[in-house]
Amino acid sequence: NxxxxxxxxxxxxxxxxxxxxxxxxxxxxxxxxxxxxxxxLMIPGITMSELERMAIEKTLDAVNGSTAKAAEILGISRRKIQYRLREWAEQDLG
Incomplete structure (x- = not known):
């Protein structure tokens, strides 16, 4: 289809x-x-959280950082992507 x-x-x-x-x-x-x-996508030992991060980051790279385009491709909201980016930035700092 x-x-x-x-x-x-x-x-x-x-x-x-x-x-x-x-x-x-x-x-x-x-x-x-x-x-x-x-x-x-089979990666033994990868968590859903890691898979989500990889999907969002690769999609953002593919669309030159456009959260709106990435959200459309992934079928999630732009706000969800922005929330995850802030969350990951805090984790990476801490």
Missing amino acids: VRELENAIERAVVLCTDDEIDASLLPSTGKESRPGDGVG
Whole structure:
């Protein structure tokens, strides 16, 4: 469906490290895929908090720091991103 395609492309853009999206960043199109399967990110031992921080920071990098654009891509509010950035800044200082 179109929404799934949009999400897959947005995630691939966020996760890519250069100017081209590698096929490994896109979801599998094989028969083994089931509805609801998305682009998976498997990092053994990473916490949800660490994963959230990584997603927000990579997305902000991809959109040159625009919290509004990052929020739209991630499907969260701009205020949530701003709150997390303040929270992480305090943690990093303390």
